[in-house]
Amino acid sequence: MAYQIDETVCVGCGACAGNCPVAAINQKGDKYKIDPETCVGCGACEPTCPVSAISKETR
Ligand code: SF4
Numbered sequence: 001m002a003y004q005i006d007e008t009v010c011v012g013c014g015a016c017a018g019n020c021p022v023a024a025i026n027q028k029g030d031k032y033k034i035d036p037e038t039c040v041g042c043g044a045c046e047p048t049c050p051v052s053a054i055s056k057e058t059r
């Protein structure tokens with residue numbers, strides 16, 4: 001199950017991107033986005049977000 005970033009909450013700090021072991025988090029404009037095809041669902045990024053924008057995909 002992939003993780004996702006709520007772009008209405010993300011402040012674009014980039015803290016999460018460097019903690020992803022498979023480099024699934026990439027900058028998109030002034031926000032960051034998780035590529036669901038690359039994400040392995042490890043959850044390492046989630047606690048690194050200062051505004052709790054990252055959560056497990058629900059679908
Ligand atoms: S859950 Fe793991 S693999 Fe997926 S984006 Fe976060 S750190 Fe990367």
Ligand code: SF4
Pocket residue numbers: 005009010011012013014015016017031032048049050051052053054
């Ligand atoms: S750590 Fe959180 S606020 Fe910062 S870029 Fe990642 S998702 Fe956005």
